[in-house]
Amino acid sequence: MTAKSHSTPFSSLNDYIALPRVEGLALSPDGSRVVLTVATLTRDCTSYERALWSVPADGTGVPTRLTRSAAGESGAAFTAAGDVLFVSGRPDTAAEEGAEKGAGKDGEATQLWLLPAGGGEARLITRLAGGVTSIAAVATGANSLVIAADLLPSPVGLEAESLARKKRTEKKVAAILHESYPVRFWDHDLGPAQPHLLALDLADLHDTIARPVSPVSPDSPDSPDSPDSPDSPDSDSDSDSDSDSDSTSDAGAPAPYPADLPRPRDLTPIPARTMDTAGQALTPDGGTLIVAARVAEQRSGRYVLVSIDVATGTQTTLFDEVKVDFESPAVSLDGRQIAFVRSAVSTPDGPADQEIWVADLDGGNPRRLAAVWDRWPTSLTFDAPRDGTTTALIVTADHDGRGPIFRVPLDGGPPEQLTTDDFSYTNICVDAATGDLAALRSSWIAPAHPVRIGRSGAVTMLATPAALPDVPGTITEVETRAEDGARVRAWLLLPAGVSAQHPAPLLLWIHGGPLNSWNSWSWRWNPLLAVARGYAVLLPDPALSTGYGLEFIARGWNSWGAKPYTDLLAIVDAAKALPEIDETHTAAMGGSFGGYMANWVAGHTDRFRAIVSHASLWSLDQFNGTTDDSQYWQSIFSRQGLIDNSPHLSVRDIVTPMLVIHGDHDYRVPIGESLRLWSELAEHHANADGSTQHKFLFFPDENHWVLKPQHAVVWYETVFAFLDQHVHGADWKRPRLLG
Template sequence: MTDSTTSTPFHSLDRYIALPRVEGLALSPDGERVVLTVATLSADGTRYERALWQVPARGEGAPRRLTRSAKGEAGVAFTRDGDALFVSGRPDAEAEKEHDASQLWLLPAGGGEARAITRLGGGVSGVAATALEADTIVIAADLLPSSTGVEDDAAARAERSEKKVAAILHETYPVRYWDHDLGPAEPHLLALDLEGLADALPDRSPAADARDETGATGATDGDAPTPYPAHLPAPRDLTPRPGRSADTAGQALTPDGRTLIAALRVPSRGLPRFEIVAIDVATGERRTLLGEEGVHYEYPTISRDGTALAYLRAPFSTPEGPGDQELWIAGVDGSNPRRLAEGWDHWPAEFRFAPDGASLVVAADHDGRGPVFRVPTDGGAVEQLTHDHFSYTGLQVDAATGDIVALRSSWQAPAHPVRIDAGTGEVSALASPAAPTPEVGTMTEVDTLAADGSRVRGWLLTPEGASAEHPAPLLLWIHGGPLNSWNAWSWRWAPQLAVARGYAVLLPDPALSTGYGLDFIARGWNSWGEKPFTDLMAITDAVERRPEIDETRTAAMGGSFGGYMANWVAGHTDRFRAIVSHASLWAMDQFGGTTDNSSYWTSIFTPEGLDANSPHHAVADIVTPMLVIHGDRDYRVPIGESLRLWSELNAHHSADDGSTVHKFLYFPDENHWILKPQHAVVWYETVFAFLDQHVLGADWKRPANIG
């Protein structure tokens, strides 16, 4: 199907994993510079190294690399003066001891070397907020619950490390998140005042680095914790004794830097909620601005003049139906709250104020794409700014022009920086150190009508040369989520790799997908195995009727919720020749209590719905060969799901001698995603070998490097 003379990075897994990846961007306060975070493959091919690159924000000029270090840099933000802030574990030449913890670094706008401006025992998680008109910033960092301050925290960590204690005592739920254990440290928000921060020669005199509780320097006794360096800005804890409350749903500083507006978690026996609070940066005094039982208040965003606050109001979902995601605006003190775009049936993913505060620019899923919209703050009609097949993320607004800088991607183009004209919506690409990738095959929009009359749509990627004379085998690829849409590039799920090998790939958005309105999501609520399944089968039927598709050679695959659906498909139809199930939900009663956020999952199903929609009930009906894949460090969908699936597949379907057509690919050190480059190669090699065997009739070829 694919021209043998065609060679792109997607025809070689080694070339694919070596492609540079643009992962984030930040716009300087003057609107002149964009700093990109770019990941490149390490020399040994076992990890990605991240560096910062600067490109002109007006669209002219070439990329310039700003940083180089073995540990890499990420999490870029700007001070009001245009200095770049980033987080890195690179060595600090001014520190007496080398530490592995990442710290906050500052790269001067005028040039010169970056310098570390924190020295916290547990490091810095990221830049939480910066002020437009002040030298105040807020960082996120973890401190041990027994610590009384940053110096005490460093001493406690050192003792814990010296004695090799790894135990964690939990007193609240949850205890895990995605791929890591929570605790013993708790998340804090710390304020830093960068005023007066200047380069100076280090003072190595004995008392130079002694700081008392007021911030003054002085002598310390030999048993006291090592004092926090006096030449660095002293962190002020804005969230003392936080528990998990400072696992925020967004935060922003007022332009004068005096008030932090944060969406803090409110502990609860059941599902915790978020409320928006105002914290006085100087005193730590806190007051609640917006909060309500059974409702999340999230992602506070402040206008440039500091008078208005935009936020997301999200009532809890229940087994009866999904909660909406509502865009609201209020005074910065929480006064006069009102909903915007009330009749606009979309879920805002990102939003930023226009410079004049008269509108918000909003990114939202929409019909298999992720356009940018303009939402007037006076209650006027929503206007769609971009009208292409792309999705936009990382929105930044130029204060001088109102133009938008963002990352744009589609299933034919990885994320790349662009500028959007605020008046016309015209999009122009900015310079990037990552060259555009060649398109592979053809991307076509497809749709059909479900049995209830709902439109179900998706993207179909077909290989070069697919035709009625040479139809392509079909791979149904089901997205995760389930509140998701196949509308943006993913380095983890790359259908181009399958297209380059001659497969057509169908990327459908069934019931529960976002971008089609709340009713479309509700069609599959509390019944994952019903409308989502029949939607998938309906659009597969429609695509198989196309002349360039070989309906006799088909397979299905998916990860997470897509893995759940792959398992459900396996137990409810024999139409596919092979099924690949990655990080899948298998036994819903077991999953609900072992996932990292059980309070959410158990709140959106009735007991009857949970049981009726559990794939494990249909294990005896599975006749299609399955490839099961899972990482042991997956805490969102714990490994027990695939272990039980594998056990029950063998109990029901293995031969008398124990042999089986099914296979189980296991990664002891990966999580919900397979992130290490060498493991991504193994993943794809195994998947394609399995598909080639059962879909194309090829001999089984055991992938290299798996023993």
């Protein structure tokens, strides 16, 4: 693959963050159009706003903008009638006076909206006090759908839940009582609300001149206080132990849930954290929901496959095995079969495989597909029927530094690779009429863009409001053999004008995961920004990387500091042997597992002039007890493995200048890792006056990633200033916004 060499948006960080970004894709039921979710920089350049765009699905035409609001829209999906559903925090102009929080006030909780296929304004579909988390599943042949929403654990009924939220807000109570593990996830505290799945029937959506606000009679079967109501509270559910005069007054009670909106029905009452699902799918008639539901187990949990009758809420467990997870369910277009991923829990002895299975809708006739294929599926959906019969799954998987689409036969035959280009594919949608696919695809020189894939694998680019930017330099592949004979490969991006007479400094960029692959575009980790500044960037897939088979992953299992490290050194040597590379000027960087490996590299070699360590693991025994899923990390390492592979034990051997970066809201790799790293760097390597060659860039309000546009600018400015100082000997230039 090649890229253009003239001036590009990657030469300026301000131009880079202003590039529009396609983040989602949905295909209409008739296959005629796709709806894209597109993020654009706000006028003050401090955040991104999202809008929905429609483009023809056949490669013709131009994009048409569908939505426009300050709050933005996301999570687009189509109803069976072709209406567009989305989630947004936009205000509801028809909301009655005195609506509760989450009823559409600007800046409040997000709700579900519907944009009619025939045209007209978008309209509100839900008014939940805590808002809607996402669209969980939509029926392709009925008016029903399922949404995900968080509800407080004690109140029963939507009105009682709304009142409980109001009381917490009025009393400024933020305390959370935990009764199980975990207590936080990624970048946010869990609770007090818990995840639920709620069914909606769009046939219950009514047009009115004015929204009814009068209370529903307690004697009515539709009343939330009626004994026959599915979410009827106990008679004392709203009582308080305090004596506040407004705690039970009518004036303090919320209005009844709007009668002209479909009333959400809770399919998962008393869920605790069981509705932290690993995917769900709805049958075409909307009658059955297949859920990968979490079963709590002491400090962890496993995912079981459950069938929920949408009409009654009755749950039937289809697949459940100890130390096995069942995830990513899909339902065939005829509603007769289900597909899912089955994976045993990995142990320190080695990684477990991820298996593709299919079964009848009721769980009967289960069978494994592609049993000898050791690629891990990243998504799966059923192919369109041919001559009335469904014969295959459409599966994406990491493969040799790409993310192609495969067709996996239901008869047990070998997978067929449908796309053979240098791209990775996501957001796969099947056109039920033709069997063609719509998807997003990307590579390291092309951000996500919409395409249509024919049954033969032919790819047609679709119109997009986010035109592909010109990128600097060229991209090629490098590979070598590790000491054990394993093939190790990488992408190498070279800046324009590089040659044997003008070689480029080499920047080793190590991916996170570690079960991951450098195979698709990333707005967060973008090597083209370094390429535009004259660096050759090496993106290797060492041991533990996905897309090369189970044995390749196992090479680094329970020994992160062994084969992954030597693989990196081997591929760096292969890159440095190229005439376009200046082997005397090299640096290394990485985030998450890449940050761990950057720390490991720092303590085990002096071959790099600078090392950048972002959101890194430093002391494995400390990390494993403080991360948001400690049981998993402790389960994949033996006790000795934690000791043998902990970077902090080599702190005295570090001689290379390090830039340490971390966000305080990072709960996956808690800030304590970098705090301890920084402390121990000072303990062992600071000068007598406290000065040091190392630096620590801290973001008090960012998480594992750095997502705010101006923070991204500061991140890259600091990284490039640090690299230029130590790789090129330039004077240190402090980024202006750091004061």
